[in-house]
Structures are given as structure tokens and as C-alpha cells.
Amino acid sequence: MQVKSTHRNTPLFEIHKALGARLMEFAGFQMPVEYEGIIKEALAVRTGCGLFDVSHMGQIQLTGPGALEFLQLVTTNDVACLRDGLCQYTLVCNDHGGIVDDVILYRLSSERFLLCVNAVNREKVLAWLADRAPSSVMVEDVSGGYALIALQGRRAQDVLAPIGTPKPSSIKRFRFSCGRVAGRGAIISRTGYTGEDGFEFYVDPSDAEAVWDALMEEGRRYHIRPCGLGARDVLRIEAGLPLYGNELTEETSPIEAGLSRFVKMDKEFTGKETIEKQLKEGISRTLVGFEMEKKVIPRKDYPIERDGHTIGRVTSGTWSAVRERAIGMGYIDRAFATPGAPVEVEIRGRLHRASIRRLPFYRPSQKTT
Amino acid sequence: MDFPRDLKYTKEHEWVREEDDNTVVVGITDYAQDSLGDVVYVELPQEGGSVTKNEPFGVVESVKAVSDLYSPVTGTVVEVNDAIIDSPEAINEDPYGDAWMIKVELASPEELGDLLTAEEYQNYIEEEK
Numbered sequence: 001m002q003v004k005s006t007h008r009n010t011p012l013f014e015i016h017k018a019l020g021a022r023l024m025e026f027a028g029f030q031m032p033v034e035y036e037g038i039i040k041e042a043l044a045v046r047t048g049c050g051l052f053d054v055s056h057m058g059q060i061q062l063t064g065p066g067a068l069e070f071l072q073l074v075t076t077n078d079v080a081c082l083r084d085g086l087c088q089y090t091l092v093c094n095d096h097g098g099i100v101d102d103v104i105l106y107r108l109s110s111e112r113f114l115l116c117v118n119a120v121n122r123e124k125v126l127a128w129l130a131d132r133a134p135s136s137v138m139v140e141d142v143s144g145g146y147a148l149i150a151l152q153g154r155r156a157q158d159v160l161a162p163i164g165t166p167k168p169s170s171i172k173r174f175r176f177s178c179g180r181v182a183g184r185g186a187i188i189s190r191t192g193y194t195g196e197d198g199f200e201f202y203v204d205p206s207d208a209e210a211v212w213d214a215l216m217e218e219g220r221r222y223h224i225r226p227c228g229l230g231a232r233d234v235l236r237i238e239a240g241l242p243l244y245g246n247e248l249t250e251e252t253s254p255i256e257a258g259l260s261r262f263v264k265m266d267k268e269f270t271g272k273e274t275i276e277k278q279l280k281e282g283i284s285r286t287l288v289g290f291e292m293e294k295k296v297i298p299r300k301d302y303p304i305e306r307d308g309h310t311i312g313r314v315t316s317g318t319w320s321a322v323r324e325r326a327i328g329m330g331y332i333d334r335a336f337a338t339p340g341a342p343v344e345v346e347i348r349g350r351l352h353r354a355s356i357r358r359l360p361f362y363r364p365s366q367k368t369t
Numbered sequence: 370m371d372f373p374r375d376l377k378y379t380k381e382h383e384w385v386r387e388e389d390d391n392t393v394v395v396g397i398t399d400y401a402q403d404s405l406g407d408v409v410y411v412e413l414p415q416e417g418g419s420v421t422k423n424e425p426f427g428v429v430e431s432v433k434a435v436s437d438l439y440s441p442v443t444g445t446v447v448e449v450n451d452a453i454i455d456s457p458e459a460i461n462e463d464p465y466g467d468a469w470m471i472k473v474e475l476a477s478p479e480e481l482g483d484l485l486t487a488e489e490y491q492n493y494i495e496e497e498k
Contacts (some may be wrong), residue, residue: 022406037461038432039407230406230433247428295410296456297430319409319432348428 010055011147011205012212019226027119029056032228041231042238042321046362047196049153050227054193059123059146059202060115060129064137064214069110074132074270076254076263077103081147082107087174087189089262091254092125092272095276098207098250099257102123104191106176114142114187118244147208151215152198152235154364155222160199163214164188168199180215193232195239196364237327240289240359246315247287247329248298254280256331258287258359268270269320285312285331290343290362293353295319298328304354311336314345320361327361328354371399373465377481378490381423384465384470385425385484393442394479396428396469397460400494405431408460411453413470420473421433422480427470429460440471442480448472 010016010029017023021032025092032053034041044050062071072079077090084107090233098261099123106114117125122143128141151159160168162181168190171177175364176189192198205213221280233243242248242257253271254263255278263275292298297316310330320327327347337345344351372378377385382401386394401471402408408419410430420426420440427438450469453459460466 033433034406037407234432293419296412297410297432299435319407361398 002305004250010053011208012053012055015209015212016053016226021226021228024229026085026229027056027122029122030233031056032226034228034230035226038228038230039319039321040334041225041227042234044223044225044324045153045227045235046151047197048222048298049224051150051196051215051219051224052150052192052227052230052232053147053204054150054154054200054211055208056119057148058119058125058143059115060117060122060126061115061140061142061149062115062129062133063111063140065111066134066136067113070133070137071113071186072103072267072269074129074195075103075106076245076269076271076275078264078267079105079107079122080267085175085177086361087176087191089174091259091262092128093254093269093275094250095271095274097253097255097271097274098217099244099248099252099254100128100250101249102244102338103127104189106187116148117129120245145204146202147211148169149201149203149212149215150192151201151206151219152192152194152227152343153349155219155224155226156196156198159215159219159224160188163165163218171199173197182205182213183210184222185210193239193241195360196235199325214248219363233316234318236320237316237329238320238360238362240281240329240361242287242329244314250287252331255279256283256286282334284334286334287329287330287359288312288332288336288337289327289357289359290354291323291357291361292328292345293324293355294348295326296352297326298330298345298347298352300355304330304332305344306336306342311343322362323325327357329359370403371465372487372491374487375377377441377467377484378487379441379443379484380438380493383441385426385441385481386469387481391446391478392472392474393444394443394469394472397438397464398490399464400433402461402464402468405429405436406461408457409431410416411457411460411470413454414446416446416449420444420446420471422477429457441484442464442473442475442477444473444476446471447474
């Protein structure tokens, strides 16, 4: 086993500054929170398209004979069903079934895989894998070798078509292709974190500006907007997608988080014992969505109450641009988790009415390929 | 960014407009609304309630964050701008006009002497940056 580590800042930083982005530090990176307003940006993705710099995300490459078998053991989804050019959402769990990270796993070849990990977990996951990998498998932090740009929205395919090869319509959801965007080499992945159709491009950092500019130019006719982490958070909450550190932690299991479809019980993996027990005996708390009656935003850690008792806590909350409602997610006692059930959220010492909603809050109306 | 000369300001980013009848109108500054981003919720006191200088009188919430509103003066709330409770986006669009927040009858008019002029407030923001 060998470990190499590389690290650098987002190569699109100068573009963000030139666009007048409001910046904040996130996981060691200066990231754009918003350019012209979170709501405008979130709506651009729902109605047309938006472009995100997500170069802060980490990439870990696993190479060598036994990489597949090793990944099968340390992740919950079925790696064996991946073929070259396919990727999957999966979880890395600890011994008691808690979530170490949620990741996208790409199969580049039978002996070469790429994991896209959360920025805040990059070093932790790297160490976790390196400590457990057999000597035949090289675990490498290749984050410095990639800028990651996400083009999201129902118009994403139209924007990419004139400047992307292979034809974007040939790349189906959760597939990827090593192709070109604006003449630059890219891993083009039909994935995203917004609940809309979209593509993510892993490009050489020195090509990032050129690819960004070309996509902005092609997107003009669809009213493309640069989008910051603020809009990204709104969109992922609307889509009911969990965020590591909020919905997902080392103390929450995939079952509690409603992610059981990404956990394959017909194989062996780290954390399986606890998860098996949870499936057999049931869980006491579960992740739910809820909608506020008023415009007040439920924020992380606010208590969720029912009949004067605390039944859970908020993990994420925001203003839904598309539903024009304050929405949130949180873990609550399973007995109260029925859609439509009334709950209250304690906000600054006062109780505000809300009701349980089925996730996601938003589904795109027009299904693409 | 806009800082009308005829208004007074606080370091908590509220503005104050003196009226003729021992009352003042209070709102938040252009700088405040810009820092907050899209405002989606506002909480204001009831008419007839009292406010105290430097004490919170309400809450303004954007997609990003929630902030207390601090009263620049002590007195009684004689009017509340209910329209912005339904349309909080007005705070982003017209912070010195449509999005005024409360009108206060002054208990201690001498408190107005403690407020900043437009120029002083602008300098204060520059230092803060």
C-alpha cells in the first residue's frame, strides 16, 4: 500500500472574483457562496441551467489487482454491478454502521476506480482506505489533478451538445465518458447534486477556465447563471439529498438516513452487522422532510417538537425557491414520521408550526433520458 | 451602495429618519441588505410595544443567515410596516423606502445625538471590511 497526497486551491478563483462573487472559506477553499443572489441562481437551475465550481470536492484513485474486491468490502453498494463507464452513489461505513462518507464511485477499468469524496472528508477517507487497503492496491489522493465543474439544469444537455464529445445524449444518468469539452480532455459524468439533469466535468486544472468560459458562452441563450454553494444547498435540500455533516455523520446509519437502496445486504461490507440488526429490529429515528407554515427558516440543530416533547432535531433548512416555502430535513422519532403529520420547530424560543412531507420536496417535471 | 445624507445610522446597520412629531422611522441599510442576501422572513414588534436603544426589536432572515434587529432609540412603536412581513423581498429592493420597518415615538430624543451621520457610517463600514 502506498499513499500520495496532493492539494491545491480552486483554479477558478480569479473568475469568481471577476464575477463579483461573495466568497467564504469552506474545507480550506475560498468558495463562492453567491454571485447575484441565491434564489435567482437556484431558479436558473430549475428553469434553464446553472454552472458550479465544485473543485473543492476530493478525488481518490484506487489502482491495482484487488481494487474491486477491496471497494466491495469498504462500500455499501454493489461494486460488482459496475462496468467501465458506470458510476454509483455509495457509502463508506464504519464498524458500527455509521457513515464515514457518501461518495460517487467511478469504474475507469477493472483495476482502476475513482472516488469523488466530500471536501471535508477528503483526508479522513484517504486515511480510512489507506489503512485498510491490501498491498496490491494503491490509494492515491488525486484531487490536485482535477478541477470539477458542474453544469446543472434541464437545459444542460442543450448547452453541452455543441461543445462536448461524445454526444451528451449518449451518456445516460450515472454513466460517464472520457471525452472532450471545448477541446479539452474531460471525464464527463451525468451526475449532480441538484435534483435536475446535468453533467459534471473533471478537467485538468489548467483547462478549468477555458471549459468554464465555453460553457458560460454556450449557456447564454438558456440564461445560464454562475451558481454558488448557497444555491447548491437550496437545490439539494429541495431534491431531498443529504449533506455530509448535516444529515450524514459517523453516528447516523444509511437506514436511518433513508439510503437503504444503496446498501446491498447480499454481500459482505464494513458495518453490515449493525445495519443488519437495524433492518431486523427496526430503527427508532428516521430522516424526514418538513414544510413550515410561515416563512421562517428552520436551521440546523433547532428542536422538532410534538405535543410539548422534543421528538428530533433539524439537520438542514432553507427557503425553497421553487416552492416558495421554508423547508427542512431532520431526524425524528419514527412514530411521528407520517407524511402530513403536524410538528413544531422551536425557533428562537418560539414554536412554529410545520408538517411532515415526503422527500423529495421537488421532482423535475420533465424526465430526461 | 447608497447612504442617503438625510438619514442617521447605527453600527448595527439600521437607519433612522427623523419626522416632525417626535417620532422616527427605522429600517436596515443598503449595506445590511446586501450582506444578508435574499431576505425571506422578518419579525417585527406589535404596535404599542416598546423598544429600547441597543436592544433587539425583531429579526430579519435571509436564505443564508438570521440576524437580530437592534433598536437605535428608546420609545413606543406607533406604526409597523406589515407589508414587508408578506413581501420581505422589499428589504432587498428598497431598504430606505418601501421597506421601512417601524415608526417609534421617542422617549429620550437626546438619544438621536448618538447616531452616526451618513459619512461616519460609511467610514465605519470601510474600516469593518
